[in-house]
Amino acid sequence: MKDRSINIWQAGIFLFIIIFANKILVLPSLLYSGANIEGMFCYLISFLLEIGLITLFIFLKRKYPTYSFSRLVKEKLGIITLKIIYVLIAFFFFCKLILIYNVTYIFFKDLIYKTSGNFLFLICLLPIVNYLAVCDLRSFGRTVQLFFPVILIILLFCVITSFIGIDGMPLFFQSDASDVFLTTIKHTTAFGDVIFLFLFMDKIEFKKGDGKKLFFLSSLAMIFVCLIMLAFYFSYTYTSFMHPYAIFEILGNVKDYGGLGRIDVVAVIIVMILTYLQMGVYLKCFTLSFHVVFPKLSDAYALTTFNTIFLILVFLLIRNLERTITYGENFLPYISLISFVLIPLCVIVFLVIRRNKNGKN
């Protein structure tokens, strides 16, 4: 299906979801075990890199308002480079899909689906995520726009109630700077998904001043991530590394608050919503990349390829928290090079080529 364009608010909400979604579940606990409370600096460093990518996107969009990223790469770097870059991007999003699926599977299995098997999760997730990937981007954009107020209200609720439950604070500055940098590199996989903006480049309506809206929504997501992480560290202080599911745990810490009963179900709901939408965006990106690599093949081929490999990997390889963490910490950081090195490198090359052309003229 040919995608119709989305407006800047919808693009910003996609950005919000992508920045926020995979950083609030297992990451705070992992960062704490690597760098204690200074784990928050890991967030800040990675956020700076993400802001850099968003700035690059805005810069490109202003220079080439009607261009798609693939067209730019093709015109400036040639078709072979284009194919290599898009194969890598498709691989990046595929690996992220595997990671997200495993993390959420383990989370749901641990907490609310104790007796259910993997098949149940696949039945729930795959059809919806596939539908989101093939439906028109504008419909998808409008869907996330409709869910955005719900997400914001739930997040505000989580943050406010969790801060009310806090009665302690861990000590700052217990880790070395090297711990912080090493932990950042180890968990860099959780960042850099903002490169989806480059794939949607020609499908985003962009006017003067729209960059601010993107920065606003991405900053909002980062603020929420930091608030949840702080609430988590302040709730569990020195035992934070023992509590794997941050957003769920912070609400578990304020059980029976205000006569509402167990409110941690709210966290389950938000994780479910975010998982669907996030996986939808990733699969959309995978499909778009697949189209660039194989322009003559339809969506059906992209989805069949994805689903086949995904099912094999999901059934054979992982589904246990330790193995997933090992996969995320040891293998996936390398694929983050695609977003933090390859894409910026491409943009710099475009600019150098442009400058040389201008100089010659």
Added chain:
Amino acid sequence: MIFLNVDKKIKTIKKQLHNSFDVVDRVIDMENVKVGFIYLKSFTDNFIFSSAIYEPISNFQGNLDFETIKQLIQANDTKEIEEKDVLNNILKGAVVVFLSSSTKMLAVDIQKFTTRTPTEPPTSPVIQGPREGFTEDIKTNIGLLRKRFYSSDLVLKNLSVGRKTKTTIVIAYLDSVASKKVVKEVEKRIKSIDIDGVVDSYYLMPYLISRPNSLFKQVGNSEKPDIVSSKLLEGRVAILVDNSPMVLTVPFVLLEELQNPNDYYTNYIYASLLRFVRLIGVFLALLGPGIYIALQLYHYNVLPIKYLITIADSTQQIPFTPFIEILFISLLFQILYEVSLRLPSYLGLATSVVGALILGDTGVKAGLISPPAVIVVAIAKIALYTIPEQSAQITVLQFFFLLIGASVGLLGLIGGSIYLIAYLNSLENYHTPYLAPFSPFILKDNKDGLVRASLQNMKERPYSFSNQNHRRQK
């Protein structure tokens, strides 16, 4: 001079009408001219025919020609017609007059049949506000609209659809407000319909939308002239169909179902509260049974312990699984609903008593169904009628979500909701997003969205769909 053989002409027309019993012909034979009349007695006013057409002509003393006949006829709706339109006019209740000295013919519209008065429609009763409703007679319906617009801006375009029924369709819109593009598209779609007959306006619905196989209603409909008038004022196009009291309006957005005529005849703060209540009603109707079943089957550990004990206490003696139990009660309700719709009102009441008191109460006492399940289904089924126009769609979705809740729990329910919203977002008719003004979010239109602003503040027409003039008041 003889131009036309009247007897032969009458014979030909009667033959074309297969000598139906209600075809009446009259001939006045004067000195040098013959005047013929032909009409359907079941469809025309015999009294007017005698007093205003037949008698003045038969009593005339003098030289009778076509122009004289025209002056003698004392009916308002008289027009000259061509040979090819003779049958059409007779079938629409006109008397066709022809005379031997001329090739010209006259059609006098004296159509008559009994129609009901514009009473309050049962589908949209109001506490305050106008109680008039459309009838099955298109002329009456046009009159009901006309009396609300003493303005030349109201345009009415006449079309005919149906190879056999040749049903009159009227497209109504405000010339300075409605989008010309939408009007053209409506006209084009109606003209392209090739069907044997249109019995009711619902027959047109699938032809007016781009996704006819969808479960969801994509054309607005109302039986009330005040509602249709307000939609015309917003820039929509109305489609009136002869023999149907239901007037269709396009473009349509889902928000229209949350709005109720009563909202505009009551205080705006109260109206806003009612809209929230309706939204909660829709939520409960759609997801209530599904959530209950999902919590009971998969996520009982997230329930507070007190609720868990209450539910466990009341369900432990039930022989069925929670899904079968809820499904059984839901189906029972649906059967009772169907029965009460088709039975006379005095029997319908008895059925309700049997259903609600005897079956429900005895079922609980016998330990076949649990009280929480009855309460959940009752709430969901009552909540269904906060938006009666969408009750069919919500009922189908209710069963769908019930099945999902029972099969895969909360994760499935949320996935189903995302799918539903993404699907609704893909629906577009006449370039109008189905979920506007919520997605895409149009701030100005939200003055009459989930909340209703006071009428002085609603200065502009909706931006959710195209119209020519957005300014409503200064």
